[in-house]
Amino acid sequence: MTLPWLHDIEQRLTQSFKAQRFHHAQLFSGPIGVGKFAFASQLANALLCNNIAEQVAAKKSVLSACGQCKSCLLIKAGTHPDKRLTQVDGQSIGVDDIRGISDFMHHSAAQNGNKVAIIENCEKMTTAAANALLKTLEEPSQSRFLILTSSQATQLPATVLSRCAKTDVKVTNLALAQQWLESLEITNYTWLPLFYSQPLQVKYWQEQNQLQNINTLYKFATEFKQSHNFTELVAIINKQPELIRIFTLFLSEQLKQQLMQGMSFDAYQNVQHALNEFLQNNTKILGLNLPLAVSRLASVLRNN
Numbered sequence: 001m002t003l004p005w006l007h008d009i010e011q012r013l014t015q016s017f018k019a020q021r022f023h024h025a026q027l028f029s030g031p032i033g034v035g036k037f038a039f040a041s042q043l044a045n046a047l048l049c050n051n052i053a054e055q056v057a058a059k060k061s062v063l064s065a066c067g068q069c070k071s072c073l074l075i076k077a078g079t080h081p082d083k084r085l086t087q088v089d090g091q092s093i094g095v096d097d098i099r100g101i102s103d104f105m106h107h108s109a110a111q112n113g114n115k116v117a118i119i120e121n122c123e124k125m126t127t128a129a130a131n132a133l134l135k136t137l138e139e140p141s142q143s144r145f146l147i148l149t150s151s152q153a154t155q156l157p158a159t160v161l162s163r164c165a166k167t168d169v170k171v172t173n174l175a176l177a178q179q180w181l182e183s184l185e186i187t188n189y190t191w192l193p194l195f196y197s198q199p200l201q202v203k204y205w206q207e208q209n210q211l212q213n214i215n216t217l218y219k220f221a222t223e224f225k226q227s228h229n230f231t232e233l234v235a236i237i238n239k240q241p242e243l244i245r246i247f248t249l250f251l252s253e254q255l256k257q258q259l260m261q262g263m264s265f266d267a268y269q270n271v272q273h274a275l276n277e278f279l280q281n282n283t284k285i286l287g288l289n290l291p292l293a294v295s296r297l298a299s300v301l302r303n304n
């Protein structure tokens with residue numbers, strides 16, 4: 001099933017598919033947790049389905065694989081030879097990864113004739129990799145599809161951007177995301193609306209049993225000025241350093257509210273500066289004294 005906030009995009013793609021205007025290189029860009037990758041995979045699976053034409057005609061959607069043909073079964077087993085997924089391994093996507101895609105595209109297809117390569121987080125391509133990709137982008141074919149996803153598409157070279165059909169993926173109707181999260185029994189968190197534009201991020205936290213921790217971070221952020229014991233906060237961040245961004249986001253939101261309630265702009269800037277520094281130090285300095293950094297940040301907040 002397509003994520004409810006992506007139905008509009010699904011319709012648009014279906015129309016272009018039916019009119020045979022479907023571009024061989026599709027780029028889906030949008031924030032982390034909006035569902036770009038799920039959408040890209042679903043599209044790839046449908047393009048590979050042996051019954052794609054009938055499915056599109058009957059279900060009126062370009063995203064409906066039949067789920068029963070040999071192709072669909074191979075996809076379920078994770079062994080479809082005509083589907084290739086490239087993800088960041090380490091820091092970047094290198095030129096060898098892209099050459100691998102180019103080889104893959106050149107070989108004949110095993111099933112319905114189509115071949116699909118997905119590149120997740122394609123902004124992580126090195127310059128050499130992006131240049132190598134241009135060749136594939138410049139050789140459109142009826143039966144070869146490239147699906148790119150990116151949460152930072154502005155970092156992509158213009159040469160790549162201009163050769164793709166770009167779709168901005170976002171939650172246009174926040175109520176749909178709210179309902180979807182409710183269907184997963186995720187409700188009643190004060191901070192939840194901050195993530196309505198990234199619902200899959202919240203789902204991920206649920207799967208990882210992180211929702212309580214996120215809630216604790218939120219509580220610390222709202223009571224930060226009054227707190228003196230940060231043991232629990234430090235324990236959570238030490239265990240999951242990536243949550244530091246969420247904690248600083250919560251603090252930033254608090255700060256915006258204080259500004260609207262009459263905090264001076266100078267004070268606001270001082271605290272925002274300290275917040276940025278806190279986040280940077282935490283991501284850059286190995287072995288940072290976290291308890292000290294946290295209590296320093298709290299004292300900046302108290303003094304402004």
Ligand SMILES: [Zn+2]
Binds near residue numbers: 065069071
């Ligand atoms: Zn099928």
